[in-house]
Amino acid sequence: MTRATSTDPRSWRGTAKHHQNQQPFRPSTYSDLFLPFSINRNMATDPIDSALDLLRRLNPKDVKKNVDHLIELNPDLTEDLLESVDIPLSVKKCSKTKRDFLCCDYNRDGDSWRSPWSNEFEPPVEEGEGVVPSERIRKMEIRANEAFDVYRELYFEGGISSVYLWDMDDGFAGCVLLKKAVSPTPKSSGSWDSIHVFDAQDRARTAHYKLTSTVILSLGTDSEALGGMDLSGNMVRQVEQDMAVDDDTSHVANIGKMVEDMELKMRNLLQEVYFGKAKDVVGDLRSIPPLSQTNRDRATQKEMISSIGR
Amino acid sequence: MSRTAALSSFVESAPPGELADVTKAIKSILGDDSSVQGDLTPAFEKYNEEQFATVKLPGGSGEVLISEYNNLGDGRYYDVESQSSFAFDHATQKSSGVQSYVLESSHSDLVKSLVKSLSIHTSEHYPKSSLGVYPTEDDSQLAIITVANKYSPSNYWNGRWRSQYIFSPSSGSLTGTIKVDVHYYEDGNVRLLTNKAINVSVGAGAGASEIVRQIANAEKRYQEDLNKAFGSLSEGAFKSLRRQLPITRQKIEWEKISGYRLGQDIGGGRSR
Numbered sequence: 212m213t214r215a216t217s218t219d220p221r222s223w224r225g226t227a228k229h230h231q232n233q234q235p236f237r238p239s240t241y242s243d244l245f246l247p248f249s250i251n252r253n254m255a256t257d258p259i260d261s262a263l264d265l266l267r268r269l270n271p272k273d274v275k276k277n278v279d280h281l282i283e284l285n286p287d288l289t290e291d292l293l294e295s296v297d298i299p300l301s302v303k304k305c306s307k308t309k310r311d312f313l314c315c316d317y318n319r320d321g322d323s324w325r326s327p328w329s330n331e332f333e334p335p336v337e338e339g340e341g342v343v344p345s346e347r348i349r350k351m352e353i354r355a356n357e358a359f360d361v362y363r364e365l366y367f368e369g370g371i372s373s374v375y376l377w378d379m380d381d382g383f384a385g386c387v388l389l390k391k392a393v394s395p396t397p398k399s400s401g402s403w404d405s406i407h408v409f410d411a412q413d414r415a416r417t418a419h420y421k422l423t424s425t426v427i428l429s430l431g432t433d434s435e436a437l438g439g440m441d442l443s444g445n446m447v448r449q450v451e452q453d454m455a456v457d458d459d460t461s462h463v464a465n466i467g468k469m470v471e472d473m474e475l476k477m478r479n480l481l482q483e484v485y486f487g488k489a490k491d492v493v494g495d496l497r498s499i500p501p502l503s504q505t506n507r508d509r510a511t512q513k514e515m516i517s518s519i520g521r
Numbered sequence: 522m523s524r525t526a527a528l529s530s531f532v533e534s535a536p537p538g539e540l541a542d543v544t545k546a547i548k549s550i551l552g553d554d555s556s557v558q559g560d561l562t563p564a565f566e567k568y569n570e571e572q573f574a575t576v577k578l579p580g581g582s583g584e585v586l587i588s589e590y591n592n593l594g595d596g597r598y599y600d601v602e603s604q605s606s607f608a609f610d611h612a613t614q615k616s617s618g619v620q621s622y623v624l625e626s627s628h629s630d631l632v633k634s635l636v637k638s639l640s641i642h643t644s645e646h647y648p649k650s651s652l653g654v655y656p657t658e659d660d661s662q663l664a665i666i667t668v669a670n671k672y673s674p675s676n677y678w679n680g681r682w683r684s685q686y687i688f689s690p691s692s693g694s695l696t697g698t699i700k701v702d703v704h705y706y707e708d709g710n711v712r713l714l715t716n717k718a719i720n721v722s723v724g725a726g727a728g729a730s731e732i733v734r735q736i737a738n739a740e741k742r743y744q745e746d747l748n749k750a751f752g753s754l755s756e757g758a759f760k761s762l763r764r765q766l767p768i769t770r771q772k773i774e775w776e777k778i779s780g781y782r783l784g785q786d787i788g789g790g791r792s793r
Contacts, residue, residue: 261549365767401758444711464775
């Protein structure tokens, strides 16, 4: 099976997720995600590559709408698009525990989503339908949900978290989801969605982890003085790591550390891109001080530097 | 939604300088389909006129812009400064068939002096830009347009600043919008889109230099406000979404995570 990669070898998008077999939330061929980019590079005009390239260009705020349009235009792309494109997470309430949980393709079965708190589907699925993790993996999933609930409170001071795990032949895989929305003033708002997808391959006393993380960050203000300003998008990063494993508790700790490090890195990156790069580009388009003055200053500076050098 | 509407919405949200990439992707997604071009043509025209697409005229030096205000019909547009009209291909964004064109307007003197004053202003504040001044609404008003692009696809970013004003010589009102569009797409897809309404009273019978002075003021103030807004979004919404470190300023001790008690050990995030 080939995996569509984005036309840009530097971009992780398109390799970010997995292919699925039959059961929609049980990736069985996760390992072929990490094929070297060069293998698929000459498939640039594959329609799925083009669709991913298009989504990387169009307004990221409209990603859900655009995915729907693409599916209408080319229904063959449906599965690949739903698997490879991250859209903001939706929220459901667990009727058993009354707690909110997050929905994505990984806890979905048809039109139902499994709650990490009760292990039951909302709305309920037919008797015998809806795949749940094995007993061992579910135990780990419960622990991971407790751990990331603490993580969520420490870093997000609010919001919602959900962790889903599933069995794999040589280990297990899962995703850690976090979501928070704020409106610090009536005129500004923001939302953060983290989607961390990983797999863990068991080895002797260690495990090999692969993590693909997407953060969808939307910020906006609207006021008479400033007018409308929307700063939205997503960034994707991947990392692989071997870590020591004593028992299943170590897995939760290891994944916790990887996700914590990754989010710290991504938060810094987002800060740089959203508030540094975007602002710099505006400054490249238009200069507040007159350019003749800027150019004069530069020439003077150059002269000074060359006179020092002499 | 119809196929044409879906395709038009893609074209409409093409980032600065990426229309050709968007078109290429659309064609690949739809496969070998000769009707695509026909579906896209009206969207291209709308995009080029709204985004003030720029084009170099054969034999000309700078780039001239495309808008609804200098549209002569039959795919032809005119430029005041070079006193010429030209055919514009909306799909390829190329010009051809340049002819001389003399503007007929009761405000042609004001148009010419506005072009001159505006050129001085833009060359002082935009490293690279195109501008146009065109009579509109049956010669009762003047459209004043500036567009500045900077494309850096090798560094995965592109940007566009658009200013558009309508000056009414009889009332002296100057209304318009400033729009900034920045796309950053290295390992992701980040977009800045802004829209600011401008409403200034310049005074009836105002001359070109006064009109341009007011435009310059409005744009300077807006850019300063926008710069401040980056700071307040960073300090406000962004910070309140996710902390850089927990309130303890320490990373989590994952081995001891089951010992953390919400609301106690972690600084009372929930009790606030």
